[in-house]
Amino acid sequence: MWQNAAFVLIGVGILIIIGYFAKGFFMAGEIPLAFRIAAGVVAVGVLILIGVAIKERVAKAKTERFKEVEK
Numbered sequence: 559m560w561q562n563a564a565f566v567l568i569g570v571g572i573l574i575i576i577g578y579f580a581k582g583f584f585m586a587g588e589i590p591l592a593f594r595i596a597a598g599v600v601a602v603g604v605l606i607l608i609g610v611a612i613k614e615r616v617a618k619a620k621t622e623r624f625k626e627v628e629k
Contacts, residue, residue, distance in 0.1 A: 580601075583597070584598070
């Protein structure tokens with residue numbers, strides 16, 4: 559249980575740091591708009607891929623049968 563809480567806190571902290579720097583990046587006027595849009599599209603694509611991978615792994619974990627492991 560404490561391990562899960564630690565992972566959640568680490569994840570929230572990382573998201574806050576990424577959000578802080580992303581805000582600075584996307585609000586910077588000296589960076590061309592096309593580059594900011596492209597970076598945003600890449601970031602969303604990566605997030606979608608990570609989400610799909612996690613979803614598939616969780617679904618696979620529910621259906622895995624281990625012959626030598628007792629429940």
